[in-house]
Amino acid sequence: MSETDTYRAALEISRKIEEDIKINPKKYRVLTGDRPTGRLHIGHYFGSLQNRVRLAEMGLPTMILIADYQVLTDHDAYQEISQNTKQLVIDYLAAGINPEKQDVIIYPHSYVPECNQLMIPFLTLVTNAELSRNPTVKEEIESAGLKNVNAGMYTYPIHQACDILFCKGNIVPVGKDQLPHLEMTRTIAKRFNKKFCLDAGKESVFPEPQALLSKTPMILGLDGSQKMSKSRGNAIMLCATEDETAKLIKKAKTDGERLITYEPERRPEVANLLMLISLCTGEAPESIASRIGEGGGGQLKGELTEALNEKLRPLRAERARLEASPDYIRQVLLDGSKKAREIGIKTLDEVRSVMNMVI
Numbered sequence: 001m002s003e004t005d006t007y008r009a010a011l012e013i014s015r016k017i018e019e020d021i022k023i024n025p026k027k028y029r030v031l032t033g034d035r036p037t038g039r040l041h042i043g044h045y046f047g048s049l050q051n052r053v054r055l056a057e058m059g060l061p062t063m064i065l066i067a068d069y070q071v072l073t074d075h076d077a078y079q080e081i082s083q084n085t086k087q088l089v090i091d092y093l094a095a096g097i098n099p100e101k102q103d104v105i106i107y108p109h110s111y112v113p114e115c116n117q118l119m120i121p122f123l124t125l126v127t128n129a130e131l132s133r134n135p136t137v138k139e140e141i142e143s144a145g146l147k148n149v150n151a152g153m154y155t156y157p158i159h160q161a162c163d164i165l166f167c168k169g170n171i172v173p174v175g176k177d178q179l180p181h182l183e184m185t186r187t188i189a190k191r192f193n194k195k196f197c198l199d200a201g202k203e204s205v206f207p208e209p210q211a212l213l214s215k216t217p218m219i220l221g222l223d224g225s226q227k228m229s230k231s232r233g234n235a236i237m238l239c240a241t242e243d244e245t246a247k248l249i250k251k252a253k254t255d256g257e258r259l260i261t262y263e264p265e266r267r268p269e270v271a272n273l274l275m276l277i278s279l280c281t282g283e284a285p286e287s288i289a290s291r292i293g294e295g296g297g298g299q300l301k302g303e304l305t306e307a308l309n310e311k312l313r314p315l316r317a318e319r320a321r322l323e324a325s326p327d328y329i330r331q332v333l334l335d336g337s338k339k340a341r342e343i344g345i346k347t348l349d350e351v352r353s354v355m356n357m358v359i
């Protein structure tokens with residue numbers, strides 16, 4: 001299958017899952033995660049965080065993994081991992097994730113050894129040739145400018161399969177770039193099930209997880225040219241103040257045309273700002289554009305500043321409250337790790353049993 005065919009097929013499956021989760025929320029377990037490389041920005045918020053909150057509120061059991069080991073694959077810096085981990089938890093909770101009210105477990109990799117232990121059998125189910133073909137890994141190696149590729153970078157898609165399979169996650173909300181990793185996860189699940197379960201007349205241990213693709217279009221950075229990202233300096237962080245937000249939007253790139261129109265192909269910068277207003281207020285971008293019309297870039301930016309600051313005001317207030325409760329944040333992570341380990345211990349028992357390693 002070509003890359004577009006794979007994408008279309010994933011979209012179709014995603015659509016069907018969306019229908020089914022309304023009827024059978026408990027049939028699913030969601031696994032999602034982030035690398036703790038910094039705080040989250042509005043691209044994360046509209047692209048994935050809001051969706052996680054929606055799924056958790058619908059009653060789907062949800063695991064949110066903080067992929068601390070994965071930071072080491074393409075970053076030399078490790079000094080801020082702990083701090084970033086806690087900041088991620090603050091962003092999640094401020095956005096509406098609530099482990100006390102929802103069936104949500106938040107934990108870092110490094111506190112759940114059972115998950116990481118699956119790496120050893122899984123490595124034997126994949127070939128070097130398959131690892132070198134992964135387009136997302138290739139791209140990341142290139143964009144990070146890595147000259148010597150460490151084996152952690154090369155094998156992290158297998159580690160991601162461990163993340164998903166150790167808790168028998170069957171839905172993974174992701175963007176398009178993560179599809180090759182999900183393909184790899186399904187391959188590992190299939191091979192494991194065939195070799196250790198089905199061929200020996202036993203029941204399968206692992207599900208074959210599917211992607212739940214985001215419906216929000218990619219949020220561009222304020223430079224309008226590429227995906228919003230902190231490292232490119234084109235992002236508005238969730239934790240920014242209202243003044244900082246206003247200043248960043250004032251500097252956002254637009255174009256030379258005064259009349260505001262919504263034309264994502266021809267005018268990506270203006271379209272991106274219109275889309276952001278639309279995500280805050282629910283008004284269609286075309287209608288915002290015709291309302292602003294000759295008001296031009298100044299009015300567009302003014303409206304965005306107001307809409308975004310208003311939308312984020314409750315989140316930012318909650319953020320400030322949570323920042324003042326570091327013990328609570330730590331407890332969320334410790335409780336989450338404990339629950340994740342209980343799930344992992346069960347899976348590992350099954351895995352040992354089918355691999356004939358029980359003593």
Ligand code: TRP
Binds near residue numbers: 033065070172174
């Ligand atoms: N690679 C993901 C990212 O960089 C984080 C991640 C780690 C993840 N393990 C995962 C995402 C498993 C989905 C499933 O954002």
